[in-house]
Amino acid sequence: MMHASMGTQGKRPAHLSQLLSFVRKEFRHVLRDRKTLLILFGMPVVQVLLFGFVLSNEVKNTQIIVVDHAKDQASQALIEKIKASHYFTVVADTVPQSGVAAAFRQGKIKAALVFPVNFQNDLLHDGRNTVQVIADATDINLANTIGNYLTAIITDYSRSQQPALAMPYVILPEIRMLYNPELRGAPNFVPGVMAMVLMLVSVMMTAVAIVREKEMGTMEVLLVSPMRPALIILSKAIPYLILSFINLLAILLLSTTVLDLPISGSLLLLLAESMLFITTCLTLGIFISIVTDTQQTAMFVSLIGMMLPTIMLSGFMFPIEDMPYPLQVVANIVPSRWYYVIVKDIMIKGAGFSAVWRETAVLAGMAAFLFIVCVKKFKIRLA
Amino acid sequence: MNAQGRPSYTIEADKLTKRFGDFVAVDAVTFNVSKGEIFGFLGANGAGKTTAMRMLCGLSVPTSGKGQVAGFDVYKQTEHIKRNIGYMSQKFSLYEDLTVNENIEFFAGIYGLPRETIRTKRGELLAKLGLTQEAEKLVGGLPLGWKQKLSFSVAVFHQPEVVFLDEPTGGVDPVTRRQFWDLIYEAADSGITVFVTTHYLDEAEYCNRVSIMVDGKIAALDTPTELKKQFGVGSMDEVFYQLARGAQRGGA
Numbered sequence: 174m175m176h177a178s179m180g181t182q183g184k185r186p187a188h189l190s191q192l193l194s195f196v197r198k199e200f201r202h203v204l205r206d207r208k209t210l211l212i213l214f215g216m217p218v219v220q221v222l223l224f225g226f227v228l229s230n231e232v233k234n235t236q237i238i239v240v241d242h243a244k245d246q247a248s249q250a251l252i253e254k255i256k257a258s259h260y261f262t263v264v265a266d267t268v269p270q271s272g273v274a275a276a277f278r279q280g281k282i283k284a285a286l287v288f289p290v291n292f293q294n295d296l297l298h299d300g301r302n303t304v305q306v307i308a309d310a311t312d313i314n315l316a317n318t319i320g321n322y323l324t325a326i327i328t329d330y331s332r333s334q335q336p337a338l339a340m341p342y343v344i345l346p347e348i349r350m351l352y353n354p355e356l357r358g359a360p361n362f363v364p365g366v367m368a369m370v371l372m373l374v375s376v377m378m379t380a381v382a383i384v385r386e387k388e389m390g391t392m393e394v395l396l397v398s399p400m401r402p403a404l405i406i407l408s409k410a411i412p413y414l415i416l417s418f419i420n421l422l423a424i425l426l427l428s429t430t431v432l433d434l435p436i437s438g439s440l441l442l443l444l445a446e447s448m449l450f451i452t453t454c455l456t457l458g459i460f461i462s463i464v465t466d467t468q469q470t471a472m473f474v475s476l477i478g479m480m481l482p483t484i485m486l487s488g489f490m491f492p493i494e495d496m497p498y499p500l501q502v503v504a505n506i507v508p509s510r511w512y513y514v515i516v517k518d519i520m521i522k523g524a525g526f527s528a529v530w531r532e533t534a535v536l537a538g539m540a541a542f543l544f545i546v547c548v549k550k551f552k553i554r555l556a
Numbered sequence: 557m558n559a560q561g562r563p564s565y566t567i568e569a570d571k572l573t574k575r576f577g578d579f580v581a582v583d584a585v586t587f588n589v590s591k592g593e594i595f596g597f598l599g600a601n602g603a604g605k606t607t608a609m610r611m612l613c614g615l616s617v618p619t620s621g622k623g624q625v626a627g628f629d630v631y632k633q634t635e636h637i638k639r640n641i642g643y644m645s646q647k648f649s650l651y652e653d654l655t656v657n658e659n660i661e662f663f664a665g666i667y668g669l670p671r672e673t674i675r676t677k678r679g680e681l682l683a684k685l686g687l688t689q690e691a692e693k694l695v696g697g698l699p700l701g702w703k704q705k706l707s708f709s710v711a712v713f714h715q716p717e718v719v720f721l722d723e724p725t726g727g728v729d730p731v732t733r734r735q736f737w738d739l740i741y742e743a744a745d746s747g748i749t750v751f752v753t754t755h756y757l758d759e760a761e762y763c764n765r766v767s768i769m770v771d772g773k774i775a776a777l778d779t780p781t782e783l784k785k786q787f788g789v790g791s792m793d794e795v796f797y798q799l800a801r802g803a804q805r806g807g808a
Contacts, residue, residue: 187668194665198654205653390647397613397643397720399635400666 191400195408202382203412213378217370217420221427224362234259235319237284238276239266243292251304251330255286260322277309284308284319296334363428364516365489367447368509370424371417372483375451377475379413379458384471387462402551410455417451437523446519446533450512453536456543457508463550483509511535565624566591566718566749567612572621572630574607581607583772584621589765591717594740594750596760599769600800605753608769609720612751614638626717639667642711642719642748646726650707652696656687659695660710667714681709701732705739712743719743721752725759737762757793766792768799775799 203210237255241248256263264282273285287305289295296302306323308316383406386392395405421444428434436443457479465471484490486504493504504510511532518524526533567589574582582604589595599605610616612625614634623630626640643649650659657678664674682688685705695703704724712719721740725733737759744750752763760766760780767777776783776799780792787795 191666191668194662197665198651198658198662201654201658202651389651390645391649391651393645393647394643394649394663395666396615397638397641398663398666399639399668 188401188404192404192408192411195400195405196411199382199408199412203416209378213374213416214420214423216373217366217424218427220366220370221363221424221432224366234262235284235315236262236264236282237286237319238264238268238273238282240268240270240273240285240287241266242270242290243288245291245293247293247296247334248288251288251327252286254330255323255326258322258326273307277307282309283312283315284323286323362489363424363432363434364513364520365487367421367424367516368450368487368489368513369480369483370420371447371451371512372454372479372509373475374417374420375413375454376458376461376479377472378416379410379455380461380465380471380475381468382413383409383459383462384465384468388467403548406459406547406551410459413458414448414451414455417454418448421447421451434520436520438519438525442526443516443519446512446515446529446536449533449536449540450508450515453508453540453543456540456547459547460543460550463547482507486510487513489513508536508539565589566593566626567595567751568622568624569608569612570622572608572611572623573619574604574611574616575619580772582611582618585769585772585774587767587774587777589718589749589751591749592744592747594744594752594762594764596763596766597751597753597769598757598760598766598796599753600803603769603803604772605769606722609722609751609753612637613641613643613720640717642714642716644707644711644719644721644724646723648703648707650695650703650710653694655692655694656682656698656706657691659706660713663710664713669714677713681713685709701728701735704728704732705736708736708739708743712748715746716748718749718751721750723753723755725754725756733759757791757796760792760796768796770799770803 203213239252239255241252252263252266255261261284264276268276268285270287273287276282276285285307287307289303289305292302292304304327306320308319310316383392386395396402425436425440425443429436458475461471461474461478465474482503486493486496486500486507487509488504489509493501493510496504515529515532515536518529522528565588567587569585569587571584571586572582573580573584585604585608587595597605597609607616611618611623611630614625614630614637618630625637628634628636628640630637651662654662660678660681661674664677665671669677679688682691685702687702687706690698690702695706698706708719708721708724711721725736728736733756740750740752740762752759754760763780765777765779766783767774768783769775776786776795778786783795784790784792787798789795789798
């Protein structure tokens with residue numbers, strides 16, 4: 174009795190020590206489960222590297238061939254210029270027209286460049302001429318990018334030749350790619366991977382961790398204990414908050430060092446917004462854990478209900494502007510859709526809080542709403 | 557926290573009732589349990605045992621009637637009740653992926669015991685259970701009998717006024733069951749009131765008093781000896797059978 178009554182003296186420290194015991198125990202669960210731990214910390218690393226190096230749309234040393242019907246100074250100069258760029262590797266520059274199809278079929282090349290006969294003469298006389306760019310459009314994105322890059326090199330060349338001629342008739346659009354002039358993949362997917370990984374860790378891990386206690390029967394023991402239900406949930410969430418934060422730092426570190434993607438905006442703001450997003454996800458995870466009874470259901474709901482919308486509707490894979498209207502509306506309830514915009518704005522555009530306050534407000538609203546629903550639902554469950 | 561004018565009974569239930577809509581799960585049950593008593597709570601599945609126990613543990617608010625546990629009201633003082641009871645459920649209630657030491661440390665921790673107290677008492681307990689060698693091993697690897705003994709010891713580690721045991725010996729062999737009951741007697745001797753539900757009728761014989769619930773009501777309540785005399789039979793098994801035969805609900 175002596176010990177039991179100790180909890181009543183000085184409420185605060187008692188609650189704090191309960192909380193600490195609980196958080197310590199949660200960390201033990203996580204750290205002991207090597208497989209989950211590996212997934213937890215291996216996944217972001219693998220994803221960042223995978224998206225960074227394998228799945229990138231960037232054009233680097235793309236193999237092309239040249240069919241040069243002209244073989245004059247102008248065509249040679251242009252070919253040299255293309256060879257000099259690190260985007261393309263010219264495999265062969267004296268291929269006959271008939272060899273083009275075969276080269277594509279063998280899959281050796283991604284594009285072919287064809288110069289017409291009398292390339293230089295026509296250029297000098299008419300002030301204009303055309304070269305043909307043939308690209309392998311089985312990969313649409315790559316074909317587009319190759320087209321753009323080649324156009325850029327050719328335009329650059331023709332302008333360098335023409336200032337003396339001062340041709341006022343040729344209007345060349347000058348396209349500037351803001352924030353990401355090299356059209357690199359990293360700025361696009363790093364925010365996406367951040368949203369995905371944080372979502373996965375915070376929502377699924379939290380949901381599963383709470384439901385596991387229900388399934389094992391230990392939740393009953395916890396509810397009979399003097400530990401308040403809100404405190405139980407809080408102690409369940411804290412370890413995942415910390416783990417998510419570590420993951421966040423790992424992704425940022427990888428993207429700045431390995432992928433050379435600097436953080437243009439305020440790091441502090443980025444971390445603060447990320448904590449808000451993680452909190453939203455944690456409340457979502459807790460909500461799932463309240464409405465489900467088995468680990469399997471919880472995992473399923475988290476995966477189907479959260480992962481898929483995150484990938485499909487956050488704007489990371491497909492632009493939201495291009496979606497049919499109903500889907501655009503649905504996308505608005507996906508938390509990562511807002512976080513994705515925030516991260517892109519801060520990390521890549523270097524925007525400040527004034528640019529992302531709306532998205533921030535939406536996320537905060539979601540977190541508050543979910544929290545209230547959780548508290549209400551949890552009480553009903555207990556009665 | 558122990559108020560003066562503390563009642564002579566550790567558990568008091570006076571016409572305690574729980575309804576779910578039209579269904580009366582627990583129908584005006586009345587009983588008292590003295591300090592240090594081992595009180596058996598029997599009944600077929602669906603008789604209302606679990607619901608009654610949940611009300612006494614502060615997990616479920618009664619619909620009507622009065623109830624006190626360790627001197628605290630089951631309506632208003634559930635927080636105090638929780639601090640003064642221990643609980644062991646029919647599902648195994650320790651964490652299999654934590655070590656013996658870690659389990660004890662955790663459960664004692666959420667009951668607010670100071671760390672030094674936990675350390676000393678833990679050592680004593682493990683020595684008593686003969687588990688000192690296993691202290692750093694994961695609970696998941698222990699034999700079921702040991703797990704159950706450990707689970708009970710954890711439930712009374714904080715010296716509660718009452719310990720509620722919900723079918724604690726499911727799936728354990730008779731020898732281990734006997735050893736388990738030795739632990740229960742020891743706890744009762746130290747002044748802990750034991751409230752135990754069970755399926756095993758031979759276990760009912762070990763209790764000081766036994767109540768048998770049928771269809772939400774208490775159909776019989778007395779010492780095992782008296783009950784057998786009343787029904788003119790030789791074992792608790794037959795007492796139970798005679799009472800449960802008339803049950804309207806549940807399957808047994």
